[in-house]
Amino acid sequence: MKIILPVAGKGTRLRPHTHTKAKSLVHVAGKTVLEHIISRLMILGADEFIFITDENGKQIEDFMAAKFPALNCSYTVQKERLGPAHAVALAAPRIAEGDDVLVVFNDTIFVTDLEQIPSLCAESDGLIYSKEVEDYQRFGVNVVRGGYIVDMVEKPDTPISRLAQVGLYYLKDGRRFMGYLEATIAAGDKVKGEYYLPSVFMRMIQDGLKFRAPEIDAWLDCGKPETLLETNRYLLRGRHHVHGEVLNTVLIEPVHVEKGAIVRGSILGPNVSVAAGSVVEESIIKDSIINANSKVRDLILHSSILGDSVTLIGSPRRMNIGDHSLIEMEG
Template sequence: MKVVLPVAGKGTRLRPHTHTKAKSLVHVAGKTVLEHIIERLQAIDVEEFIFITDENGQQVANFMQSKFPELKCSYLVQKERLGPAHAVALAAPQVSEGDDLLVVFNDTIFVTDLAKIPKLCEDADGLIYSKEVEDYQRFGVNVMRDGYIVDMVEKPDTPISRLAQVGLYYMKDGAGFIRAIEKTIEAGETVKGEYYLPSVFMRMIGEGAKFKAPEIDDWLDCGKPETLLETNRFLLKGRHHIHGEAVNCVLIEPVHIERGAIVRNSIIGPNVSVAAGSRIENSVISNSIINAENKVSNLILEESLLGDSVTLVGSPRRMNIGDHSLIEMDQ
């Protein structure tokens, strides 16, 4: 099997954190989003990881070489912003007849057993992984009949289906899938000038292909700050790891402090991850992600996301307050 990972998006919803780095290299729960995804792909036998990158492609390549040097990777650049289907089509030179293909978009960390793919796809041509959601109006959904997808509707007004597509796709015939994308591009089937995969899948269904929509166990969105913090809370659950230095601190589980981080005279947690090289003093931090090489002192932080090499310094207050006083202060 070959895996296509389109990582060329600009990550505008995560700015300013994506101004200087690829969105797949943003940290959550002590690891980059990409590292979480690659670890989940270890359950299957992957012949090659095909990355579709932008100008930040060298960052991704350097990260993969550092963290996963044993994996075979190739890198192709999407020079024009023509949509996700166009990005996947760029993998064509790496996909041969007989290759099966898994496409993984990197806004999402998925929780599912990929080892079940052969059994799930015994009587189908592909799998469009899905998750049942309440707010179906926000997503593209799969419409099912007798266990197979018969239609795909983008942001439906009525609950024709609650099975949202999660950005994880498996195709038995990888080369045939690429050809279907190329036909869609040749036909000019765009939405607001970009090519999307549902048009490709509906073309294939029209030609007789059968797709199932297995549900994943959990769908962890990493596309914007508030959902990244939610994902941080989910991934830290049951993981209380102190690899760095914590001196005279109160740690409220779960907390993840990486080796090389120093925390002193502070209350940390719950749901806080602190990356290597950071130094925190005299602070109270909860439900936050503190990335690498930060300096934080004399502050109360909650629901916060700090990028790399941030210096954030508050000031202690001195007070002389009499009886029966009421003091209300903003930070």
């Protein structure tokens, strides 16, 4: 198996955290988004991890070499921003006859049993993983009849289907898939100036290929600050890990403090992750992500994300308040 990971893209919805780093290297629940994804893929024993990168590709390469040195990885730069299908097509030179392919987009951390791929795909040509959602108008959805996908609709006005595509795709015949990608691009089949995978899959379906739409257990969006915090809460659920130095501090589970982080005289939690190299002192923090090498002192924070090497220092207040007072200090 070859695994294709398109990690290009500006990550504009996550700014300012993606001004200086690849969006997949943002931390959540004690790991980068990319580390969460790769860890879930290890069970497949893939022959090669093919990264489609942009100008931040060296960051991805350095990260993989440090965290997963044993994996066989290759890197191709997407020089033109022509959409997701174009990015995946750049992997074609790495796909040989007989290769099956898994395509994994990096805005999402998925929860599903990938070992079931052979049984799920026994009588089909591929899998387009899905998740039932209430706000179907926001997504491309799969329309399923008789167990197979018969249509795909982008952001439907009516609930023709609630099975949203989650950015995880398995193709039994990788070379044939690459051929359909190339045919779609050659035909100029664009949407708003870019090439998208549903156009490719619909060509395949119209030619008689069969796709199933297995539903994943959880779809954890990491594309926006608010959804990144939701994902942090989900991943920390039932996981209370303190590997760093914690002194004179109250921890309200769940909290994740990485090795190399220091917390002193504070109250942390619930749902707080603190990355290595960071120092938190005399602060109260809940529902927040503190990235690497940051310093926080004398602050009350909630629903916050701090990037790498941030220094955020508040000041203690001195008050002389009489009886029956009401003081509200909005944060």
